[in-house]
Amino acid sequence: MSHILVKGLHKQFAGKPPTTAIDDLDFAIEAGEFIVLLGPSGCGKTTTLRCLAGLETAGSGAISLGGTTWFDSSRRIALPPEKRNIGMVFQSYALWPHLTVRKNIGYPLQARGTKGPEAAKRVEEAAALVDCATLLDRYPAQLSGGQQQRVSLARSLVSRPDLILFDEPLSNLDAKLRDDVRAHLHELHARLKFTAVFVTHDQSEALALADRVAVMRAGRFEQIGTPFDVFERPATEYVADFIGLSNRLPAARIDGVTRVSGVEVEGLVLASAQHDEFVLRIRPEDLRLAPDRGSLSGLTTVAGTVIDSVFGGRHLDVYVAVGGLRLHARIEARTTDDWARALRGGEPVVVGFCPDFARAYGLENEGSRLITVQPLVATKD
Numbered sequence: 001m002s003h004i005l006v007k008g009l010h011k012q013f014a015g016k017p018p019t020t021a022i023d024d025l026d027f028a029i030e031a032g033e034f035i036v037l038l039g040p041s042g043c044g045k046t047t048t049l050r051c052l053a054g055l056e057t058a059g060s061g062a063i064s065l066g067g068t069t070w071f072d073s074s075r076r077i078a079l080p081p082e083k084r085n086i087g088m089v090f091q092s093y094a095l096w097p098h099l100t101v102r103k104n105i106g107y108p109l110q111a112r113g114t115k116g117p118e119a120a121k122r123v124e125e126a127a128a129l130v131d132c133a134t135l136l137d138r139y140p141a142q143l144s145g146g147q148q149q150r151v152s153l154a155r156s157l158v159s160r161p162d163l164i165l166f167d168e169p170l171s172n173l174d175a176k177l178r179d180d181v182r183a184h185l186h187e188l189h190a191r192l193k194f195t196a197v198f199v200t201h202d203q204s205e206a207l208a209l210a211d212r213v214a215v216m217r218a219g220r221f222e223q224i225g226t227p228f229d230v231f232e233r234p235a236t237e238y239v240a241d242f243i244g245l246s247n248r249l250p251a252a253r254i255d256g257v258t259r260v261s262g263v264e265v266e267g268l269v270l271a272s273a274q275h276d277e278f279v280l281r282i283r284p285e286d287l288r289l290a291p292d293r294g295s296l297s298g299l300t301t302v303a304g305t306v307i308d309s310v311f312g313g314r315h316l317d318v319y320v321a322v323g324g325l326r327l328h329a330r331i332e333a334r335t336t337d338d339w340a341r342a343l344r345g346g347e348p349v350v351v352g353f354c355p356d357f358a359r360a361y362g363l364e365n366e367g368s369r370l371i372t373v374q375p376l377v378a379t380k381d
């Protein structure tokens with residue numbers, strides 16, 4: 001049996017017009033699983049989390065943990081947050097400023113009636129897990145942001161909850177610290193195997209932490225799968241865009257010739273014969289640049305003109321106009337030759353890519369479904 005089961009969860013906020021924040025969500029979470037809800041602002045991530053916590057009441061649907069019903073609109077059951085054994089970690093840390101780290105971490109135990117030496121031992125164990133054992137007698141104001149977030153993580157773990165909810169917990173930290181806390185969280189999950197739902201709009205965070213990623217759009221799951229699946233086989237163009245396949249090339253095939261924005265594409269055959277119009281999606285990292293087609297043999301190619309080239313340390317971001325499109329190629333700065341490093345606006349280039357790395361989407365359905373998993377093959381020279 002699944003650990004957590006969510007059925008037909010629906011939440012609308014009143015207003016003119018009303019907002020549907022979550023739209024008939026169904027999903028199951030296994031014990032020990034780390035689920036990440038990924039999506040842009042306003043897609044319903046936080047509302048889903050708050051319904052799981054009991055901080056928000058859904059209009060309809062049901063949520064259960066093991067055999068216990070947390071929420072069931074038809075039976076008018078809604079357990080309050082304190083009756084659901086959950087831990088929570090917020091973006092804003094939410095520590096009590098007048099309590100020491102020891103008391104902050106122990107707060108959930110106090111609320112549940114665990115006291116004395118047992119409580120003291122649990123607090124020290126939780127602090128040790130997040131490397132805060134030496135900070136127990138400080139106050140939150142005497143800690144860095146990263147330390148405060150580790151304390152709030154310890155507080156969420158201390159009562160050994162059935163579920164830990166994370167609402168963008170890393171987004172207040174600077175880039176370096178964010179990577180450190182993320183790595184720490186990943187290690188902790190591998191060791192402790194707690195069940196988690198983690199909300200973020202950062203795709204790299206989602207890919208790094210999740211056992212399964214649920215990409216949300218307008219209150220629904222557009223795709224739910226392993227990080228590898230979502231990264232390699234985005235089910236729709238929406239997911240492709242969100243997961244980094246940011247180059248969008250609307251293509252049309254007429255008399256056997258494929259064009260993007262009126263410019264002929266060479267070395268491209270679509271595996272499906274049914275689509276004369278489709279959209280190609282490809283990551284900036286998967287585009288190659290060369291002065292002529294001959295240097296890109298075996299790849300699909302299209303001619304363009306450099307708009308700009310920006311040095312990013314390890315990589316160069318080169319923007320290329322192809323007809324009316326603006327493509328973004330990210331190429332390795334160290335291994336690239338002098339020709340690529342010297343590229344400037346106005347110069348002609350050929351853009352190439354391995355067709356296996358592109359994804360093709362049909363235009364016929366709303367949401368543009370993936371046409372085939374490996375839709376493209378290069379023609380032989």
Ligand SMILES: Nc1ncnc2c1ncn2[C@@H]1O[C@H](COP(=O)(O)OP(=O)(O)OP(=O)(O)O)[C@@H](O)[C@H]1O
Binds near residue numbers: 013014019020042201
């Ligand atoms: N209390 C509220 N009253 C009215 N509308 C709300 C309320 N809370 C959320 N909404 C609306 O519900 C939708 C989903 O909001 P939600 O906060 O769940 O999105 P989110 O994906 O978490 O976004 P963000 O990343 O910005 O936090 C949005 O359109 C939002 O404006």
